[in-house]
Amino acid sequence: MDFKKHVSLWALILANTIPLVGCFFWDWDAKLIVLYFWIENLIIGGYNVLKMLFLPSATSRDRKRKIFMTVFFLIHYSGFCAAHGLFLSEFALQATPGESSLSEERMGQAVLWGPLVFLGLIYQLVIQIVPFLPGASFLGIIALVISHGVSWINHYWIKNERATLKLRQLMVQPYRRIVLLHIVIILGSLPIVALGSPMPLLVLLVLGKTVLDAILHRREHAKNK
Numbered sequence: 001m002d003f004k005k006h007v008s009l010w011a012l013i014l015a016n017t018i019p020l021v022g023c024f025f026w027d028w029d030a031k032l033i034v035l036y037f038w039i040e041n042l043i044i045g046g047y048n049v050l051k052m053l054f055l056p057s058a059t060s061r062d063r064k065r066k067i068f069m070t071v072f073f074l075i076h077y078s079g080f081c082a083a084h085g086l087f088l089s090e091f092a093l094q095a096t097p098g099e100s101s102l103s104e105e106r107m108g109q110a111v112l113w114g115p116l117v118f119l120g121l122i123y124q125l126v127i128q129i130v131p132f133l134p135g136a137s138f139l140g141i142i143a144l145v146i147s148h149g150v151s152w153i154n155h156y157w158i159k160n161e162r163a164t165l166k167l168r169q170l171m172v173q174p175y176r177r178i179v180l181l182h183i184v185i186i187l188g189s190l191p192i193v194a195l196g197s198p199m200p201l202l203v204l205l206v207l208g209k210t211v212l213d214a215i216l217h218r219r220e221h222a223k224n225k
Helices: 007-016 018-025 030-053 060-092 102-107 114-132 137-158 167-194 199-223
Strands: none
Touching (some): 007 137, 007 199, 018 137, 018 199, 030 060, 030 114, 030 137, 030 167, 030 199, 060 114, 060 167, 167 199
């Protein structure tokens, strides 16, 4: 496979190897892997906002519509990620008997005005999840930011997908990818957690996610050619 032609795909694959390193050297289990990939959803959403904002606008009306749709996506997507994150935090950060869950302790602090409450929830989820991730995992988060950044530059700018993409496509594009991925991740992690997160099954979980991610990545950008 030509590296230069598929640079974003290679970046994605390399970023997905970080959880494998985590399994072997940082004592990651299935719960931590699930939380790690939830953080990736936030990165995907952030780049999608940039895609929407940098779409060409021919008229002032188009620019106003673009801003409105971008704000609407930000609120809607943050609500989706907040609900998803709450579920995962209960699954992965279960309190010991007699203690309240972290989400119960912190969610009351996430009071923001109106629709911004979802951003507040995400912020509180992030600050309760991050302490549970090993310090070296921040290298993985940086790798995810770089990986999706490479894809954004390569496809959106260099291959000029921005010339053919539409706002309505970008409104739904992230959901098509992350919903299927996380159904697979969650269903795969449940029996692994029940079995005590044995290493071979953790490796299969990460490899399965990587393969599916690569397939969805290529399919997504093939449609935009």
